[in-house]
Amino acid sequence: MQLNTASRAWKPLPPGNVTLNGVPYESWPSNISGDATLSWSHRNRVTQGPGTLLVPQDVAGAYALEGSVTVEVLVGGVMKRSWPGLTSTSKIYTEAQRRIDDADPTKPVQFRIKPVNGTFTGTVRTTPEFTMVLSQAFGAPDVDYPPIHLPAGVANLNGLAMMDTNTFVVVTSQRHDTLNLMGTTQQRPPSRLITVTSAGISNLSGSSSLTGLVNGDAGASRFLNSMSCVVDSSGNFFVIDNDSALRRIDSSGNATTWLDLSAYAGDFSRGYGHLQGAIGSLTIDASDNLYVFTNYTRQILKITPAKAISILAGGWAVGEGNGTLVDGTGTSARFSFGCQLAADAVGNLFVQELVGGGVFDGTLRYCTAAGVVTTLKDRSGEGIGQMAVIGSDVYYSGYFDRYFGDGHLGVNKCTPAGVVSTLVRWVPTMGAPGAVLGIAHLSKDPGGFLAFCGYGPTQGNPLVGKISSGGVISQVWAGS
Structure with missing residues (x-):
């Protein structure tokens, strides 16, 4: 089957290879101890992949970033933090920040990752839920x-x-x-x-x-x-x-x-x-x-x-x-x-x-x-x-x-x-x-x-x- 498109996608591709504390998406942990480190790889709709082939979202590799990435933190389904304009490939959500964001330690946490390029926002990736087990402070x-x-x-x-x-x-x-x-x-x-x-x-x-x-x-x-x-x-x-x-x-x-x-x-x-x-x-x-x-x-x-x-x-x-x-x-x-x-x-x-x-x-x-x-x-x-x-x-x-x-x-x-x-x-x-x-x-x-x-x-x-x-x-x- 052949599918012809008028042009390539205008919106930036979402990040790939998303991990939580080094654990890949397919093995996402239900709970972690200490800080939560979200990591990802940049993807590029222009330079990624040979010719016009579609590339799997989480294929290994690193490419030039188009625009920036916005990472949001949701606790119990409510957005608590947002970090726009990121150009790195990781962001740490600390245990101390989790304590401040909601007093109930049992509420689940999720990350939301948005690729942004100018006025365009690409597909948003929302991670599975996980619980941060808070250590003694x-x-x-x-x-x-x-x-x-x-x-x-x-x-x-x-x-x-x-x-x-x-x-x-x-x-x-x-x-x-x-x-x-x-x-x-x-x-x-x-x-x-x-x-x-x-x-x-x-x-x-x-x-x-x-x-x-x-x-x-x-x-x-x-x-x-x-x-x-x-x-x-x-x-x-x-x-x-x-x-x-x-x-x-x-x-x-x-x-x-x-x-x-x-x-x-x-x-x-x-x-x-x-x-x-x-x-x-x-x-x-x-x-x-x-x-x-x-x-x-x-x-x-x-x-x-x-x-x-x-x-x-x-x-x-x-x-x-x-x-x-x-x-x-x-x-x-x-x-x-x-x-x-x-x-x-x-x-x-x-x-x-x-x-x-x-x-x-x-x-x-x-x-x-x-x-x-x-x-x-x-x-x-x-x-x-x-x-x-x-x-x-x-x-x-x-x-x-x-x-x-x-x-x-x-x-x-x-x-x-x-x-x-x-x-x-x-x-x-x-x-x-x-x-x-x-x-x-x-x-x-x-x-x-x-x-x-x-x-x-x-x-x-x-x-x-x-x-x-x-x-x-x-x-x-x-x-x-």
């Missing part, structure tokens, strides 16, 4: 937060909540007392609640040296081993203490035993020794409904502000063993021991199965407000740690020094549909200034995105900080 400590040292001897960070966007409330434990459990001497750390602000740290409730389950004002109150921490819409904090006591602490530090959950604690002998208390996790929704996980009866309890208790999901029967996962509705669902919970505004829950080497370590599940339980992601080498829900998505960290299976610590996001993406990753460096070696707890920051408490810059040193929606960590306060 430690921000300078917030200017409102000078370095503040934790009192000597603090051993554990047991919970975190935000009093407001400028005030962290951390549940800590310090001195260790001995406690006899089932004939075995164990260590039980007394706890207290401290606040961290720009003015320094202060005691909110409890004692650093005296233990007990004592209600009273900030100075008189005593705690045994408080775990988890949430705050309601009135500024009251709730913690789990002494395995099954749900205690409330107001903003002045006055502590009361709000609810005794010992009737729901179950049989201690069905647990995994003394690893966790009878009530293992606590979360709250926007209507101030509390949700707890009972370790020995394997149930999620819903507790209304009026203290009405109902079983949302889960259960255990004789002969089922300690670790059978079953999706289902209400009491037909089954969980393992030691689940962590995180609620969205309307009472849908993300459920993280046993951490610390358990057979289901890393399994993430979803429980709707109606009690329907499904599995979002099974065990995949990720030690899921603490969680916080922003909107309808959950953000979760690697559990202390449990890496994400690739030598990195970080924070991932998972949607209710089970789609996992990365907010931030980094390689922990022992002794490096500003390093975060582990995240112990995550919390929603009412004035920002995420708050956390963890460990660094040397192993065992506690710190608190914030993580922006763009994945930038600012260390706010570090213990000595």
Whole structure:
């Protein structure tokens, strides 16, 4: 077949041999780490090819450029940057520029390449989508937060909540007392609640040296081993203490035993020794409904502000063993021991199965407000740690020094549909200034995105900080 044309094309040919970080078009990557380098070869409608033969678009070779090239960057389908008049054969879109262009690190990126010659614009090439996995970018400590040292001897960070966007409330434990459990001497750390602000740290409730389950004002109150921490819409904090006591602490530090959950604690002998208390996790929704996980009866309890208790999901029967996962509705669902919970505004829950080497370590599940339980992601080498829900998505960290299976610590996001993406990753460096070696707890920051408490810059040193929606960590306060 012969095709006769009146003349050659007037418009410039689009660039050929388009690559992303050296990877050719036909093998275009779905995600990259670090900067994105777009490269191409010039093509020329006059000089390229022998005689009048048509030349494949991505044939190897370099030719004289006609005019110039315009490169545009689209993030989530919206154009964010444009570089007109380029005469080179590459352009770098940096990780820093990506952070600035859109705060959501999960949105896909595309390049659009336009050949321009005078008043003519040739065929525009739009690349496939890809995601830029943003590495850790430690921000300078917030200017409102000078370095503040934790009192000597603090051993554990047991919970975190935000009093407001400028005030962290951390549940800590310090001195260790001995406690006899089932004939075995164990260590039980007394706890207290401290606040961290720009003015320094202060005691909110409890004692650093005296233990007990004592209600009273900030100075008189005593705690045994408080775990988890949430705050309601009135500024009251709730913690789990002494395995099954749900205690409330107001903003002045006055502590009361709000609810005794010992009737729901179950049989201690069905647990995994003394690893966790009878009530293992606590979360709250926007209507101030509390949700707890009972370790020995394997149930999620819903507790209304009026203290009405109902079983949302889960259960255990004789002969089922300690670790059978079953999706289902209400009491037909089954969980393992030691689940962590995180609620969205309307009472849908993300459920993280046993951490610390358990057979289901890393399994993430979803429980709707109606009690329907499904599995979002099974065990995949990720030690899921603490969680916080922003909107309808959950953000979760690697559990202390449990890496994400690739030598990195970080924070991932998972949607209710089970789609996992990365907010931030980094390689922990022992002794490096500003390093975060582990995240112990995550919390929603009412004035920002995420708050956390963890460990660094040397192993065992506690710190608190914030993580922006763009994945930038600012260390706010570090213990000595």
